[in-house]
Amino acid sequence: MRDDDLGEAASAPAGEDVPDTGQSGDGEAQPKSSLADDILSLVEDGRTYAEAELNFQKSRILFVAGRSKSVALYLAFALGFIHLALVALVVGTLFALAPAVGALGAIGIVVGALLLGAAILGMLARARARDVAEAFMEDET
Template sequence: MAHGDAALDDASQGVPPHEEHTTAPTRSLGDDLEALIEDAKTYVDAELSYQKSRAGFVANRLKQTIAFGAVAIYFAILATIGLTVGLIIALTPYLTAWGATAVVVTGLLLLTLLMVLRASKAWKSLMGAMQGDEEEPTDDG
């Protein structure tokens, strides 16, 4: 019997040629649950890897922020010292060296007092909010 004859024999028996050897795969509920558990494990592993890399990125950026912030504060302090010395030198012809020093130092101490009072007010507001005494915290800027 030739190959063409086999197809003719199947057709004569009522079996279409394209369906002669096809069977639908059977899956059980257990197989589906195993696949679901495996997919969940894969998702958890991927999420943990993502969060680890994200934490590493944040830690790196935090280190850079602290380093650059420290350098910026250092330069701001140097600029303030330069401004202080410059003000004393600029005011010396008008007030004498001691007078210029007294005016500049008094001005800086007044600014310091103002900042300490604002910090104290912010601290009291924070402590009131933590203890629940303050209904609505206010932000005075």
Template sequence: MREEDLPNERQEEHGVEDEFDAAMLGEDEAGYSGGSLTDDVVALFEDGKTYVEAELAYQKSRAAFAAENGKSAALLGISAFALIHLALIALVVGAIIALAPIVTAFGAIAIVVGVLLAAAFALVVMMRRHTRAIGKAFSEGEK
């Protein structure tokens, strides 16, 4: 085998097997790629374009993943809320049944409804306090 038939080390690094492929790499025998500044800028632009395309594809897949898991989480949350609501209804009915022998059915209903209305009123008062605090925070900046 002649020495010209053996591929040089640079060609082996790039998987180049013949002289034509070595010329396509733009390298001379010393291994220097003598590209111009314009070629370098074009290559940089192409690399940036490739990076942006890859980043967009990544963000699209990430958004699709988040949307799919968001839908599942919302469905599970709604289901949990429905079960909690049913449990609270059962608690109210159970409280009425438990109090009925002591204070009659109508008395038990009145007690349970009264307690629930008092709790709802307390929650509304606390909600108003918080919303007024928010309103004051925004109105102080306008003066």
């Protein structure tokens, strides 16, 4: 409250625009609400909070779902580009080896290298799959 408003507050008639201080004329504090009112207010506030939290989580799920679709789409395109790059690498390797060992020799070398790489990766995957399977096996001891 500003100082120039003090005169207006002092001259205001009783009961109008005067804040209730919760005190009677003798200086004793009077309770403004009962315990039941406080509990009802608390329940209502809890309900309001729960509704707000539910709405927040709904909007959060919608946001995550939308972003997840974008992530999946971008990953699919990235994997497609990686595949095309690897195909170009294989074709380039064939062209590079063809003058030195001939067309059939280049194809044999590239196919052999790819099969060797696939075999190594397959063995690594099998070992990891066994580790996962062992983690879920029950102890028979």
